[in-house]
Amino acid sequence: MPGNPYLPVSVKVEKITVENDAKDLKTFDFSFVEPAARKAFEFIPGQFGFLSIMGTGEAPFGIASAPSEEFIKYTVKRVGGFTTTLHELEPGTVIGMRGPWGNSYPLDLMQGKDVVIVSGGFSFTTLRSTIVYLLDPKRRKSYGKITCVYGARSAGELLYKEELKAWESSPDIDLHLCVDKLGADAWPKTEGLVPNVLKQVVPSAKNAIALVCGPPIMLKFTFPVLLELDFAPEMIVVSLEMRMKCGIGKCGRCNIGNTYVCKDGPVYTYRQLQSLPAEY
Ligand SMILES: Cc1cc2nc3c(=O)[nH]c(=O)nc-3n(C[C@H](O)[C@H](O)[C@H](O)COP(=O)(O)OP(=O)(O)OC[C@H]3O[C@@H](n4cnc5c(N)ncnc54)[C@H](O)[C@@H]3O)c2cc1C
Numbered sequence: 001m002p003g004n005p006y007l008p009v010s011v012k013v014e015k016i017t018v019e020n021d022a023k024d025l026k027t028f029d030f031s032f033v034e035p036a037a038r039k040a041f042e043f044i045p046g047q048f049g050f051l052s053i054m055g056t057g058e059a060p061f062g063i064a065s066a067p068s069e070e071f072i073k074y075t076v077k078r079v080g081g082f083t084t085t086l087h088e089l090e091p092g093t094v095i096g097m098r099g100p101w102g103n104s105y106p107l108d109l110m111q112g113k114d115v116v117i118v119s120g121g122f123s124f125t126t127l128r129s130t131i132v133y134l135l136d137p138k139r140r141k142s143y144g145k146i147t148c149v150y151g152a153r154s155a156g157e158l159l160y161k162e163e164l165k166a167w168e169s170s171p172d173i174d175l176h177l178c179v180d181k182l183g184a185d186a187w188p189k190t191e192g193l194v195p196n197v198l199k200q201v202v203p204s205a206k207n208a209i210a211l212v213c214g215p216p217i218m219l220k221f222t223f224p225v226l227l228e229l230d231f232a233p234e235m236i237v238v239s240l241e242m243r244m245k246c247g248i249g250k251c252g253r254c255n256i257g258n259t260y261v262c263k264d265g266p267v268y269t270y271r272q273l274q275s276l277p278a279e280y
């Protein structure tokens, strides 16, 4: 977005979707008040934006929509002051947004390769953006097989349930959903933690790249599985969520060693992470 990077543009809440049984995860669809701002907001899956509410503050969130979609989507968990105020907004409210910031998933490097997507909990947001992007009929043939292992604590905690159900029956993506504990629902069918289910799925590492996003504990147990499956450390790509303030490499709030997650990341290869202190 050109101009002053600290200056938010005005966005209007078009739609709010409650995603989970606990009702602490909501997806917000935003339109731009100024149509020119929509044009200027050119983003790539994996990037993030800051939402700001006058009198409350601002916070970073991964962009959950794909560039081809009309509205900019964020899926937000209610955890503290800012996110609680956000959750109380009604459709029609105008707030601020700045970005898009950060790098993205390596979409060019992924071309011609199989793509293995591994995610847990509500970190699935930017991977939803990536899946919608990859499944676009205009570019689906540019990528190989798409395998996705996505898990949550229970069926009620899985995001984007309608889309997941559609993807489950799509020949364009091999989707494996899992939950820590099967409930009374017949869906999904697999009980197990994401790294264990990944082990059972055994995706081939041949000419493949793995995209990983999830809580630190999931990352810790997923990396060894991918390495065992023969994924090279530079073919494992992970998106990190460090605390941030400015989002543009100025304040030093988000550094790990000599890298600023807001500017150099949030997407890193496992090879890069190996040379950084394990602060993520
Ligand atoms: C690049 C990036 C992308 C993100 N994407 C999303 C997203 O798509 N959806 C989403 O819900 N959240 C996302 N987050 C986290 C989100 O920014 C925080 O949850 C939010 O700032 C909390 O603000 P708050 O005022 O409500 O809570 P606070 O009062 O600031 O904190 C409440 C609790 O949340 C914890 N917390 C705050 N920030 C983070 C963080 N960055 N990582 C882990 N724990 C944190 C605090 O330790 C505390 O326990 C992202 C963060 C980053 C840096």
Ligand code: FES
Binding pocket: 243, 244, 245, 246, 247, 248, 249, 250, 251, 252, 253, 254, 255, 260, 261, 262, 263
């Ligand atoms: S958040 Fe300020 S340098 Fe990254």
